[in-house]
Amino acid sequence: MEVVAFLFYYITPYIAVAVFFGGIGYRLYRWWKRPPVTSHLSLYPRPRGRAGRLLDALVDVFTLKGLLRVNKPLWIGGFVMHLGLLLILIGHIRAFTDFYFLWDLLQWGEEQQHQFSAVAGTIAGILFTVPLFYLLARRWSGPVKWLSTPEDYFLLFLLITIALTGFHMRLLTRVAVDELHTFFRGLATFQWQPAPTSTGTAFIYHFAFVQILMVYFPFSKLMHTIGGMFSKMVARS
Amino acid sequence: MGVLTQLVQNLRQRISRPLQYYYDVCVRCGACIDACHFYSYSRDPAHIPAYRVMLAKRLTQGGNGSNELVRWYRDLGMLDGRAVEELEKAMWECTGCRRCAVFCPFDLDTALMISAGRYTLLQEGIGPEMIAEIGNAEVSKGEIIDMIKDFYLEQVKSLEARLQEEFASDLQIPVEKEGARVLYVPLVGEHAIVPAAKIFHAAGEDWTLSLFTATNHSYFVGDMAKAKQAARWIVEEAKRLGVKVIAYPECGHATRTLFSFFEGWFGDEIAGIERVNILQLVADYLQEGRIRVQPGTFDVPLTYHDPCNLGRNGGIFEEPRLLIRSVATDFRELTPNRELNWCCGGGGGLVAAPEMKEVRMKAGRKKVEQIQRTGAKWVVTACENCKAQLRDLNEHYKLDVEIKGVIDLVADALVL
Numbered sequence: 001m002e003v004v005a006f007l008f009y010y011i012t013p014y015i016a017v018a019v020f021f022g023g024i025g026y027r028l029y030r031w032w033k034r035p036p037v038t039s040h041l042s043l044y045p046r047p048r049g050r051a052g053r054l055l056d057a058l059v060d061v062f063t064l065k066g067l068l069r070v071n072k073p074l075w076i077g078g079f080v081m082h083l084g085l086l087l088i089l090i091g092h093i094r095a096f097t098d099f100y101f102l103w104d105l106l107q108w109g110e111e112q113q114h115q116f117s118a119v120a121g122t123i124a125g126i127l128f129t130v131p132l133f134y135l136l137a138r139r140w141s142g143p144v145k146w147l148s149t150p151e152d153y154f155l156l157f158l159l160i161t162i163a164l165t166g167f168h169m170r171l172l173t174r175v176a177v178d179e180l181h182t183f184f185r186g187l188a189t190f191q192w193q194p195a196p197t198s199t200g201t202a203f204i205y206h207f208a209f210v211q212i213l214m215v216y217f218p219f220s221k222l223m224h225t226i227g228g229m230f231s232k233m234v235a236r237s
Numbered sequence: 238m239g240v241l242t243q244l245v246q247n248l249r250q251r252i253s254r255p256l257q258y259y260y261d262v263c264v265r266c267g268a269c270i271d272a273c274h275f276y277s278y279s280r281d282p283a284h285i286p287a288y289r290v291m292l293a294k295r296l297t298q299g300g301n302g303s304n305e306l307v308r309w310y311r312d313l314g315m316l317d318g319r320a321v322e323e324l325e326k327a328m329w330e331c332t333g334c335r336r337c338a339v340f341c342p343f344d345l346d347t348a349l350m351i352s353a354g355r356y357t358l359l360q361e362g363i364g365p366e367m368i369a370e371i372g373n374a375e376v377s378k379g380e381i382i383d384m385i386k387d388f389y390l391e392q393v394k395s396l397e398a399r400l401q402e403e404f405a406s407d408l409q410i411p412v413e414k415e416g417a418r419v420l421y422v423p424l425v426g427e428h429a430i431v432p433a434a435k436i437f438h439a440a441g442e443d444w445t446l447s448l449f450t451a452t453n454h455s456y457f458v459g460d461m462a463k464a465k466q467a468a469r470w471i472v473e474e475a476k477r478l479g480v481k482v483i484a485y486p487e488c489g490h491a492t493r494t495l496f497s498f499f500e501g502w503f504g505d506e507i508a509g510i511e512r513v514n515i516l517q518l519v520a521d522y523l524q525e526g527r528i529r530v531q532p533g534t535f536d537v538p539l540t541y542h543d544p545c546n547l548g549r550n551g552g553i554f555e556e557p558r559l560l561i562r563s564v565a566t567d568f569r570e571l572t573p574n575r576e577l578n579w580c581c582g583g584g585g586g587l588v589a590a591p592e593m594k595e596v597r598m599k600a601g602r603k604k605v606e607q608i609q610r611t612g613a614k615w616v617v618t619a620c621e622n623c624k625a626q627l628r629d630l631n632e633h634y635k636l637d638v639e640i641k642g643v644i645d646l647v648a649d650a651l652v653l
Contacts, residue, residue: 031257031258035253036253037254037255037349038498043339043346044548044554066339066340067342070272071340074266078342143267143280146288147267147270224262224343227258227343231262231343231345232344234346235346
């Protein structure tokens with residue numbers, strides 16, 4: 001077990017990062033080498049001008065306004081989940097560095113920083129996790145069941161697992177961010193540092209599942225994060 | 238080589254960049270489930286847009302060597318025959334209306350994939366070959382035009398004489414007029430020429446009638462090489478006569494080829510030639526005061542059906558409404574309308590395929606409900622496909638409505 005933990009702490013992170021970026025590069029290349037179409041696949045009404053179309057696509061990406069118009073329950077599920085995810089990703093910046101300027105500005109000490117993170121992180125976690133269960137239930141019922149592939153279930157379970165191990169650290173332990181900084185900076189500079197201890201055992205599970213997600217990401221439907229913008233621009237060409 | 242193996246190879250060759258995005262981006266969220274009028278009656282997964290994409294993707298993606306793929310497909314419990322049957326349903330029972338693309342959070346265009354799938358299936362003789370046959374006739378028309386030209390001119394002359402008697406003694410229907418401003422491309426039959434001729438006359442437009450028709454059935458079956466060839470006759474005619482504007486009639490799919498495909502097909506050849514639908518021209522005439530109409534000519538309750546290819550696929554939403562409101566007193570909107578309007582159920586060439594009649598009538602149920610809710614007596618639209626389908630629906634469901642064209646209304650309300 002210790003060997004496995006050691007691998008996930010110090011070896012596989014490099015593989016995960018390499019596969020993540022390499023895989024995304026490969027997928028971009030695969031899109032690029034396909035022949036483009038010469039026709040306009042526009043959907044109307046569409047905004048005028050290149051800048052207008054780009055702006056419209058971006059607004060749609062960040063608000064899902066198109067979905068809001070036609071399917072409100074799914075919009076709530078999809079939008080809130082993605083919003084929670086965005087907040088969580090921003091919050092995770094604290095694992096690598098910190099919002100020093102923000103704390104200076106607010107003149108917050110360590111205790112206040114922790115309390116703020118605890119509240120904001122928990123809210124973001126709930127925003128992310130509850131919709132995941134809704135989306136999972138949706139997959140199990142009605143016509144969406146026909147559309148659901150093993151990949152869809154796998155990703156939902158993976159994300160839920162990551163979220164729950166994250167909650168474990170957030171709610172049941174008090175994470176010392178300094179430990180995380182030391183550990184991750186050590187990984188980045190190839191000067192390995194001891195794994196964080198304040199996080200309990202949840203950290204290694206959380207970290208390992210995130211690595212699995214990173215490896216799987218480029219070969220899954222999660223590529224919609226990048227391709228979605230491209231396809232939106234096709235519809236506005 | 239099995240049918241399925243051939244299908245896989247053909248489909249693979251048609252994977253363009255957008256199609257690859259669609260394959261990779263679809264998260265199977267199911268937003269499109271509520272968009273499809275076929276699924277709304279059948280509850281058959283093969284009618285769900287995302288499922289159609291999954292079917293095609295399963296055939297064409299993953300692993301190398303199509304034989305292996307076919308085996309994999311069969312191993313999943315899909316016998317060769319059943320896979321083809323399901324694919325046939327997914328590809329042909331679709332009107333290409335792209336309502337699902339409006340519903341999709343990523344704007345995925347199922348119709349693009351359907352187009353590739355149809356072409357592939359037809360190569361194997363699977364699907365309504367009638368549509369392809371009409372398409373072939375349109376392609377070869379340019380080669381035999383000299384043989385049928387005299388007959389056509391004669392017909393036009395007699396129509397002109399009749400309109401001079403009925404409408405205006407100095408009305409003309411010019412054909413092959415060099416230097417005319419507008420080349421108007423009609424449909425088969427005088428119904429697409431008569432109202433246009435009246436309006437052009439009233440507006441004092443310098444126009445000429447095309448020897449060809451705007452319809453393009455090869456486009457319906459996804460045979461883009463032939464679709465381009467059929468359109469080429471019109472482009473050559475426009476260039477020979479030196480026109481400034483190509484105007485297409487009340488025909489959805491033809492207008493879509495004009496707006497979405499001409500630029501890619503002909504590039505510089507059509508640079509400087511404006512491409513419009515007749516509704517846009519007529520709306521301009523009205524706004525510029527080049528024609529006058531009698532307001533309130535029609536007081537029956539009427540509604541407007543947005544044809545998919547003019548509305549969400551062509552951007553013509555307001556022109557027909559402007560024209561209808563200028564001549565009618567009781568205009569009622571369908572709900573939903575504009576880009577969210579339900580397809581009539583006859584698009585994608587299905588109206589031209591007799592074996593699709595039953596499916597069409599079922600797929601039109603949403604449209605029937607929409608019309609009934611308005612209480613309208615006339616259903617006005619601007620697409621030949623929609624008109625044919627709406628007439629069939631009217632008969633089948635005993636709707637007791639009349640189907641009208643937008644420019645018919647304008648032509649009947651003209652004040653000379």
